[in-house]
Amino acid sequence: MMMDINGKPALLGYRMPAEWEPHSQCWMGWPERPDNWRDGALHAQRVFAEVACAISKFESVTVCASAAQWVNARTMLPQNIRVIEMSMNDSWFRDTGSTFVICDSTSSSGYSEQKVAGIDWNFNSWGGVEDGCYQDWSLDLLVARKILGTERLPRFSNSMILEGGSIHVDGEGTCLTTEECLLNKNRNPTMTKEQIEDELKMYLGVRKVIWLPHGLFGDDDTNGHIDNMCCFVKPGVVLLSWTDDESDPQYERSLEAFSVLSNSTDAKGRTLEIIKIHIPGPLYMTDEESAGIQEVDAKPRLAGTRLAASYVNFYIANGGIIAPAFGDKKWDEEAYRVLSLAFPDHEIVMIKNAREICLGGGNIHCITQQQPTCQAAS
Numbered sequence: 001m002m003m004d005i006n007g008k009p010a011l012l013g014y015r016m017p018a019e020w021e022p023h024s025q026c027w028m029g030w031p032e033r034p035d036n037w038r039d040g041a042l043h044a045q046r047v048f049a050e051v052a053c054a055i056s057k058f059e060s061v062t063v064c065a066s067a068a069q070w071v072n073a074r075t076m077l078p079q080n081i082r083v084i085e086m087s088m089n090d091s092w093f094r095d096t097g098s099t100f101v102i103c104d105s106t107s108s109s110g111y112s113e114q115k116v117a118g119i120d121w122n123f124n125s126w127g128g129v130e131d132g133c134y135q136d137w138s139l140d141l142l143v144a145r146k147i148l149g150t151e152r153l154p155r156f157s158n159s160m161i162l163e164g165g166s167i168h169v170d171g172e173g174t175c176l177t178t179e180e181c182l183l184n185k186n187r188n189p190t191m192t193k194e195q196i197e198d199e200l201k202m203y204l205g206v207r208k209v210i211w212l213p214h215g216l217f218g219d220d221d222t223n224g225h226i227d228n229m230c231c232f233v234k235p236g237v238v239l240l241s242w243t244d245d246e247s248d249p250q251y252e253r254s255l256e257a258f259s260v261l262s263n264s265t266d267a268k269g270r271t272l273e274i275i276k277i278h279i280p281g282p283l284y285m286t287d288e289e290s291a292g293i294q295e296v297d298a299k300p301r302l303a304g305t306r307l308a309a310s311y312v313n314f315y316i317a318n319g320g321i322i323a324p325a326f327g328d329k330k331w332d333e334e335a336y337r338v339l340s341l342a343f344p345d346h347e348i349v350m351i352k353n354a355r356e357i358c359l360g361g362g363n364i365h366c367i368t369q370q371q372p373t374c375q376a377a378s
Contacts (some may be wrong), residue, residue, distance in 0.1 A: 005117060005154045014101040014117060015205025018171030018232060019316040022373040026317065027147060028052055029091030029367065030073045036090060036360050038292030047356045049076045051322060051364055054349045056081050058317035064088065084150065089140045092362060094227070096123055097164035097369035100145035101205065107193055116374045117154040119203055120144040121162040124183040125188035126222050133361065134298040154259035160199050161187045165366050167200070168239050170232045173207040173267030177198055180214045180224035208267035212257045217250040219308035221299070221361040228310040230257060233275065233333040233342045236266060241310045242276035250263055250279060277338045280328035282306045289359055301359065311335035313363035321346045324354030324363045
């Protein structure tokens, strides 16, 4: 049975592993909101199923669907993917699911074992009543607890508002994040930058936090999550969203991030190697796409809105990279090339219709949450 652990994870020997460390499975939600996903989420469901299938070639996948959608999800997904019933407000499990942490310890018999637990952060729909993406997030507040209960894993609770997409770690003591998101007054207005940084260190087991000023241009839904802008490839190496177009508002953000990263060292004192990966487009929501979204409770999705499209928003599976493609032949092919060079030991799988996820406000990394392996070795 699940139990709550009192105390700070880092002080108990826990750390958040890097995404390339071994997973036991991947967690995903199932989209259905008609006011966020066009045409009753029909197109989004097909792409979510495609992502789940791609990941399942490398590791186990659990998809959580509401009672109303369970049969539909079960029908659309192959039998090797577990489908369980879970209520939710929307399907962004990177942000509402638990952040998993591991603790290496040695038992009395001399075996080293890895214990897994989860952090249940606070959540306010990316900005609360005034700035958030929807008005009721009461079900999303329970997602992390339900996941940990299903797996019978211990739970650390933290009242600080934090989404999983706002942090990236290298597993060796370094965390990447953005000031645009974590210091936004719509998240934790009573906390200072130093206090937020202390919480990251105490809960993720990191010693160094590198703050980029901004996230991707147009990523207004999340207020600039790091997972659209920059991520670790391995310790000491990062991938950065880039554009060569100096007239694009993204250019200044990429240049600014490049400058910060160039002048930063990680927790082990290494200078960072920066790999640039060019963004697609720019891409915009069409009239047809906007018309397919009902106006109910969620933030409106208007025709002509620039999409927060980035190739950095990929998922690292056990031996695979599941990455978005946007129908931009030039930059899709370039992204495949860059990812292939960055991850020579991984198979690169591009999801051709990832634009559909982007229309809802995120991408492949945003809809996935890795659960690390609980390893026992002599």
